[in-house]
Amino acid sequence: MTFDFSTAMAGARFSNPILTASGCAGSGKELSQFFPLSELGAIVTKSIMVKPRSGRATPRMAETPSGMLNSIGLQGPGIDQFLENDIPWLKEQGVKIVISIAGESVEDYAVLARKVRGVAGITALEVNISCPNVENRGQVFACNPTTAREAISAVRRNIGGEVPIIAKLTPDVTDITEIAREVVDAGADGLALINTLLGMVIDTNTMFPKLSQKTGGLSGPAIRPVAVRAIYQVHAALPDTPILGMGGVASGRDAFELVLAGASAVSVGTATFGNPAAAMVIKQELEEICIQRGFVNFRDAIGFAHRAEGGDGE
Amino acid sequence: MTFDFSTAMAGARFSNPILTASGCAGSGKELSQFFPLSELGAIVTKSIMVKPRSGRATPRMAETPSGMLNSIGLQGPGIDQFLENDIPWLKEQGVKIVISIAGESVEDYAVLARKVRGVAGITALEVNISCPNVENRGQVFACNPTTAREAISAVRRNIGGEVPIIAKLTPDVTDITEIAREVVDAGADGLALINTLLGMVIDTNTMFPKLSQKTGGLSGPAIRPVAVRAIYQVHAALPDTPILGMGGVASGRDAFELVLAGASAVSVGTATFGNPAAAMVIKQELEEICIQRGFVNFRDAIGFAHRAEGGDGE
Amino acid sequence: MDFPTINPKAQQFDAEVLSNKRVGSYNHMVFSVDEIASYARPGNFVAISVGGPGTSMVLRRAFAIYRATVKPDGQGLLELVIAPFGNGSTWLANRQVGDLVNMVAPLGTAFGIPTEPVRALLVGGGYGSAPLFALAEVLKARGCRVDMVLGASSAAKIYAPLEGKRSVSSLTITTDDGSAGTHGRVSDVIPGIIASSNIEIIYSCGPMAMLSAITNISKERGIMHQCSVEESMACGIGVCMTCVLPVEGEDGVVRMTRTCIDGPVMDGSKVIWTKSREIPDGVWGK
């Protein structure tokens, strides 16, 4: 029997469950030197905003134990240039495309959704709501049930019915299931878990925070236990909502861990910085593990850790 | 000029700023085989509850990248046996003692505070409010401003004026400064930051969560960037409230990082598991770094990263 | 009150690798130490930091002491048997002669040695045989008869060096796949040996399921059973409370007891061998 490695999220279908993580795959072209992008389940683009953005000043990163901090600050060309330049090239590669969008206001999300709506061949929309809301004292949309809902509603109203919406949440909240319920209720078809954790590194030589913006987002294997917990909790609370899992996945074993917790597909972020071919290695290892554990369909492994514990030796 | 390594927190004075972290130093006796406890700024005891507690079933731990998960579940003999057996021995060692208490209800905190009030020679009380509140659907006290306040108020009303109260907070909240303000307002003299992050590891062989209780607390260097961020934020918000910093400190450099962020003293937890003498190594390294950076008083380094950035090369 | 504490001889030190040889599925490693070797008793273990500078592994790994000797010139030797399994043990097994590793040793309780000569059965599962050979020598020196049963999943996982075999009167091997000795588990052959050799005490070391099965056999027959348990240990020195088992104390109360301090060698009949993942009813403080 051949193993069926395909997966689906809210109508979006992927030939395999390994995707890139937003902001960790450049424009796609850079990675295509190491493997054909079409080997990915899909590429998730960097989060794109309405207007061009310089991002933050450097230093923008600091390595941390089993992880890193970044404060790129969503550098990018803005949605118009992005749709004109980046998307056509990606389409030529035959890779499924998930566009990630980010806004500074509810209206931004509405504008972005309308722009994406007009583009053919987009498999899904990831809505990064872990951004500061300039209209609300810079509080992150996903940190507040109301603003999280408003951002997702704005996308829902403007995207039309074709493209599934995946809301990307931050783990920096007291109860992530509360935010998850809220955005699903507002029309999200799926959830992306988790974005980075807010962290800081102080340079003990200069005795100032290392990053120019002081705080940054913590990613990498260090945060994997937080990702697994968040995915497990949300999958338990909303078993019918598909989850795109991410956070510290650096091997097939790690991806499998997120899948068992409830992820229908897995994004690879920081691991690509350490190994340009990480997504391909992870994909192959994950397939091997699934087969070794006796799964015939990848989809049977999703959320498998939630089954009742047996009495036998377990 | 000799370096003054002493520090103080809300009236409690320590000959040096290196303490153990609650739950990471056994009864003290075990560590005393590796160094005289009196070399510590203070020993912080495991969190003690009103009644004897078996703690959680095993497995209680899982190693994670640059960290570990634990779900000890506050195993302990209960406050009466603890005060009778553990405390007298610690006093003989000439080490300053910080008692950590943990309750399942507001009344528990009141009872524990009254019990500790009667004991002479206690330098401070650390109040672990990162525990599930059985009266509130098991929600952790420190996750909710109201319950956090109630627990600390109960301690404040019952402890009397002698022993400073240090409230220990969890980082698993949307805004830690909100909780910090609340407990300081309720009478906490200082804050202990941070407790562990909620995490999970799934055993990819059994395909079940590795810990018997599924989730556990993430500690170790992996979480240090979160600790530094939390300490920095809270020190900025409440510059007059002393902070006992902790979270992933494994070297003098790490301790210095937390001090620069705003910690008046530093607790060493997980590092002791990897190296029984960790606290002593860290103490010596921290002293060397402070001197090397030109500090004459340790206390001048506290929160030093908050100064205005200079124009020079920095 | 005299509360339990760690092996009073325990120290922390760097030890040099003197030899590292592959034996079946294992690495037999010899470390140069000082007079600390003279304090190690059969059943004691060492806790080693793994991974080197920049490692992501924050916890020590525990290994049973296979043999501890002091040479005439005063040099101490500690020998371990390592099963390269995950990142930590693999790192250790890859150390080369001349490398230093940081150890805390000796740790934990030792096997109790009877004052009179007795007929003893030693049972080891996998690398659980490691501490049994030194024990066998001590028992022989006391005039005991020593039978041994070693079990593993397959032949390569039986650790039974020649010089070790010398100190036992009989050695029975079982493998799950029949690739060596009797096809089956140690518990299949133990009752027969107890009967034929008139065994008075069982010493065991291996997986928890094996120790639990042996406890059943020994309890039925009223035979003493000292077992070396293996719970996940984060610190090895009694400060983390991760390594506990429900064990009945002298006062009859069952407490969650640290196996790194009150173990690893414990009286099998006092351990409550429940399924893990549950606190049995009646445990103090449940």
Next chain:
Amino acid sequence: MDFPTINPKAQQFDAEVLSNKRVGSYNHMVFSVDEIASYARPGNFVAISVGGPGTSMVLRRAFAIYRATVKPDGQGLLELVIAPFGNGSTWLANRQVGDLVNMVAPLGTAFGIPTEPVRALLVGGGYGSAPLFALAEVLKARGCRVDMVLGASSAAKIYAPLEGKRSVSSLTITTDDGSAGTHGRVSDVIPGIIASSNIEIIYSCGPMAMLSAITNISKERGIMHQCSVEESMACGIGVCMTCVLPVEGEDGVVRMTRTCIDGPVMDGSKVIWTKSREIPDGVWGK
């Protein structure tokens, strides 16, 4: 649109350590590679994963290629000069002959080589001298006159091997502490050399403050300045956006530009050498 992408010759591979020698404060390391060496140009760099299995270091480290050669038998050699500094570079400097390390190479832009013979000044700070010797050879082969200035905090931090010195017409050394050469900074001696040797182009590699100072000197004199910058890089292959500098493009617009793809070699006059920690006004999208 043809958007910038990574060095089209870049590949990922394991390379064996052939030699590792301490030279002053540095380790000169030679790696065995295949024909990839023939694609490396002076200024290109490699990105190496550090720490080995179980490491806590998740990011690659970038190192300038000191020399890339292909032997007659087809074996390629890549040589690097490593300053053991933090955990990553120290790990690398501790690799032994025969060890394998994982590399991505060649990466980034190379120094532009003039088609006509010109009078060139090469300026290196610390290990920034590494890529300059191969550049000097190429320039000499084109008939250029090559002067060189190397600066460092002290003598041990000047990397200037004998065979390297052969390809330059003059070598001036400066040290901050005066332990070798002129007491001072490279920027103190450069104006004099420019004047006396009639320099037409400056190539530089070293700390950002040095590159910025050289840009001022070259701009004043209308001299071309190609510099190899060193921003913290998380990936080295253009996917993380951590390594950016504000750089003026051909369209006159200043953008935050990736130094791992559009650099490390850049036109000094196009870089906006502000204080770090600030986005200069006028940058696109500020």
